[in-house]
Amino acid sequence: MLDSVKNEKLRVWVEEMVQLCEPARVYLCNGSEQEYRELSSELINSGTFIHLNEKKRPNSFLARSNPSDVARVEKKTFIASEKKEDVGPTNNWCDPAEMTVKMHTLFKGCMKGRTMYVIPFSMGPLGSPMAKIGVEITDSAYVVCNMRIMTRMGQEVLDILQEGDFVPCMHSVGKPLAMGQKDDSWPCNPENTCIAHFPKKRSIWSFGSGYGGNALLGKKCFALRIASVMAREEKWLAEHMLIIGVTNPEGKKRYIAASFPSACGKTNMAMLQSPLPGWKIECVGDDIAWMKFGKDGRLYAINPEAGFFGVAPGTSMKSNPNAMRTCAENAIFTNVGLTEEGDIWWEGMTDKPPARLTSWLGEAWTPESQKSAAHPNSRFTAPADQCPVIDPAWEDPEGVPISAIIFGGRRSSVVPLVYEALGWNHGVFVGASLSSEMTAAAEGVVGNLRHDPFAMLPFCGYNMGDYFAHWLAIGRSANAEKLPRIYSVNWFLKSAEGKYLWPGFGDNMRVIKWICEGLEGKDNKIKSSIGYLPKMDSFDTSGLNLSKDTLKALFDINKEGWLKESEEMRTYLSQFKERLPREIIDELNSLQNRLR
Numbered sequence: 217m218l219d220s221v222k223n224e225k226l227r228v229w230v231e232e233m234v235q236l237c238e239p240a241r242v243y244l245c246n247g248s249e250q251e252y253r254e255l256s257s258e259l260i261n262s263g264t265f266i267h268l269n270e271k272k273r274p275n276s277f278l279a280r281s282n283p284s285d286v287a288r289v290e291k292k293t294f295i296a297s298e299k300k301e302d303v304g305p306t307n308n309w310c311d312p313a314e315m316t317v318k319m320h321t322l323f324k325g326c327m328k329g330r331t332m333y334v335i336p337f338s339m340g341p342l343g344s345p346m347a348k349i350g351v352e353i354t355d356s357a358y359v360v361c362n363m364r365i366m367t368r369m370g371q372e373v374l375d376i377l378q379e380g381d382f383v384p385c386m387h388s389v390g391k392p393l394a395m396g397q398k399d400d401s402w403p404c405n406p407e408n409t410c411i412a413h414f415p416k417k418r419s420i421w422s423f424g425s426g427y428g429g430n431a432l433l434g435k436k437c438f439a440l441r442i443a444s445v446m447a448r449e450e451k452w453l454a455e456h457m458l459i460i461g462v463t464n465p466e467g468k469k470r471y472i473a474a475s476f477p478s479a480c481g482k483t484n485m486a487m488l489q490s491p492l493p494g495w496k497i498e499c500v501g502d503d504i505a506w507m508k509f510g511k512d513g514r515l516y517a518i519n520p521e522a523g524f525f526g527v528a529p530g531t532s533m534k535s536n537p538n539a540m541r542t543c544a545e546n547a548i549f550t551n552v553g554l555t556e557e558g559d560i561w562w563e564g565m566t567d568k569p570p571a572r573l574t575s576w577l578g579e580a581w582t583p584e585s586q587k588s589a590a591h592p593n594s595r596f597t598a599p600a601d602q603c604p605v606i607d608p609a610w611e612d613p614e615g616v617p618i619s620a621i622i623f624g625g626r627r628s629s630v631v632p633l634v635y636e637a638l639g640w641n642h643g644v645f646v647g648a649s650l651s652s653e654m655t656a657a658a659e660g661v662v663g664n665l666r667h668d669p670f671a672m673l674p675f676c677g678y679n680m681g682d683y684f685a686h687w688l689a690i691g692r693s694a695n696a697e698k699l700p701r702i703y704s705v706n707w708f709l710k711s712a713e714g715k716y717l718w719p720g721f722g723d724n725m726r727v728i729k730w731i732c733e734g735l736e737g738k739d740n741k742i743k744s745s746i747g748y749l750p751k752m753d754s755f756d757t758s759g760l761n762l763s764k765d766t767l768k769a770l771f772d773i774n775k776e777g778w779l780k781e782s783e784e785m786r787t788y789l790s791q792f793k794e795r796l797p798r799e800i801i802d803e804l805n806s807l808q809n810r811l812r
C-alpha cells in the first residue's frame with residue numbers, strides 16, 4: 217500500500233509507527249468521495265455514527281462521544297521544548313526525551329486489532345505558497361471523516377508533497393482491541409490522555425482522546441501550536457482568528473481578522489448577516505488565520521482549514537442562519553440531541569424544543585429534563601464551501617489583504633463595546649491584555665475570568681513573552697501605514713441587573729461599519745485614555761431603541777475598574793520575567809498615566 221508513497225521520510229516514519237503501534241492493517245487515505253462513503257458505513261456498523269434522516273439532513277451523521285471525552289484537555293496538553301523557559305509560564309512543559317519515552321510506552325501496541333489510517337493533509341489551499349503539509353496517523357475512522365471535511369486531504373496532497381517536508385502527527389484513541397473483543401462506539405482512554413508537541417522536531421503526538429482539537433491534529437495542534445513556532449522563525453503570524461470580507465454600500469471591500477477565545481461567537485461573526493442596508497459580510501474562515509507580508513508590504517491572510525468545527529448550542533436560524541445552512545447536509549454532528557424524526561437538535565436551535573428526543577448521552581429527553589439535550593461543547597463539522605456567504609477569495613493561494621485586526625473577549629464589565637488602539641504597539645498590548653469569562657470549549661469553571669492573551673493562551677507553542685516580542689517585531693518590520701489597525705470589542709457587557717446591554721449577533725455589524733468607515737478616512741473617533749472611541753454621532757444605532765443610559769454604559773470608561781485591572785495586569789505580566797518586552801510595560805505605564 218505504501219509503495220505508491222514517493223516521500224522517503226513518510227515511508228520510513230509510517231513503517232516505524234507500524235512497528236510501534238502494531239495495527240491489524242494499514243490504510244493510506246486518498247480523500248475520495250467513495251472512501252468517505254465506505255468509512256461512514258463502517259462507522260454506522262460499529263455504532264459510532266448514527267445515520268441521520270436522509271430527507272432532513274442528507275449524507276449526515278451523529279456521533280456521541282464517551283462522556284469523559286468532550287473537550288480539549290489543556291491540563292494534559294504539553295509543549296516539549298528543550299528548555300522549560302522556552303514554553304513559559306502559561307504552557308505545560310515536559311522534557312522532550314522523557315516525553316518521547318512516555319509516548320513510545322503509551323503507543324506500544326496501541327492499535328492492536330485496529331486499522332492504522334494515514335492521512336496526508338494540507339493546511340491552506342493546495343499548492344499555496346502559504347500552505348503547509350502534515351500527515352496524521354490515526355486509528356480512528358471518525359477522525360479520518362472529520363479531517364476530510366476540515367482539511368484538504370488525500371492523494372492530491374501526496375502529489376504536491378513529493379520529496380518535501382511535512383509535520384508528522386501521531387494519534388491514537390489508546391484502546392487496543394483483543395481478538396474478538398467488541399469495540400466501544402467511542403473508544404478512548406481518558407485516564408491516559410496526553411497531547412504533546414515537539415517544536416524542534418515539529419511533530420505532534422496525541423493519545424487517548426478522539427475529540428475535536430485533541431484528535432483532529434491539523435487544527436489546534438498543527439495550525440496554531442506548531443505553526444506559531446514556525447511563524448516566529450519565518451516572520452509571519454499563526455493566529456486564533458476568523459477572517460471576514462466586508463463590503464460597504466459603495467462596493468469597497470476590506471478584510472478583517474478577529475481574535476476571540478473559544479466559544480465567544482467567532483463562527484457567528486464570521487458568517488454575520490448584515491441588518492444594515494448595503495453592507496455585506498463574507499467568510500474566509502472562522503477560527504484560524506495565517507498571515508504573511510505580501511510583496512506590496514501588506515499583511516495577507518489565509519484560512520488554513522477547509523471546514524468549520526463550530527460550537528452547536530446557541531446556533532439557530534436567528535443567531536447564525538448561514539451556519540445552519542452550511543450544516544444542512546454532508547455534515548457530522550458530535551454530542552447533540554437526536555429527534556424522533558432522525559434529525560438533530562441542540563439548546564437554542566429553535567424557540568420551542570421538541571417534545572421528546574434522545575440526548576447526547578443516549579438518554580430519553582424532554583424539555584423538563586434536568587440535563588441538557590446537547591453537550592455545551594457539542595459541535596458540527598461542515599465543509600466551508602457549503603457556506604452561503606463563503607468569500608470568493610477564500611481559497612486564493614496568496615491570501616486576502618488584512619486592513620484591521622480585532623481582539624474581543626466575553627466581559628460583563630469594564631471593557632467598552634469598541635475602541636481603536638493608538639498604534640501597533642498599543643494594539644499588541646491590547647491583544648496581550650485580553651481576558652474572558654470561561655466557556656465550555658475547554659475544561660475549567662465556566663464563567664470564571666481568565667487571561668487569554670491574543671486568545672492564544674491554550675494555543676501558543678512557545679513562551680508567551682517571546683510571542684508578544686514577535687508581534688512587536690512584526691510591527692517594526694513593516695511600513696506603519698500598511699499595517700492593519702487594531703481594535704478591541706466586547707459584545708457581552710451586562711447591566712447591574714445582569715441583562716446584556718448590546719443586542720449582539722447581526723447588530724455587531726454596526727461596530728464593523730464604524731471600523732470600516734474609519735479605515736476609509738471618516739473623522740469618526742475621539743481620543744480617550746484607553747484608545748480611540750467612536751464619536752457618538754458617527755456610530756450607527758438607528759432602529760435599536762437604545763436608551764441614553766445604555767449607550768453611555770456601552771462606551772463608558774470606568775476609571776476605577778481600568779486602574780484596578782491594569783494593576784492586576786502588571787502582576788499577570790510579571791510572570792514572564794525577562795521574556796516580557798519592555799514595550800509592553802511601557803504601554804501599561806502610559807495607559808495608567810492617561811487614566812490618572
Ligand code: OXD
Binds near residue numbers: 428479
Ligand atoms: C475551537 C476552540 O474548537 O477554540 O475552535 O476550542
Ligand code: MN
Binds near residue numbers: 456477478479503
Ligand atoms: Mn478556536
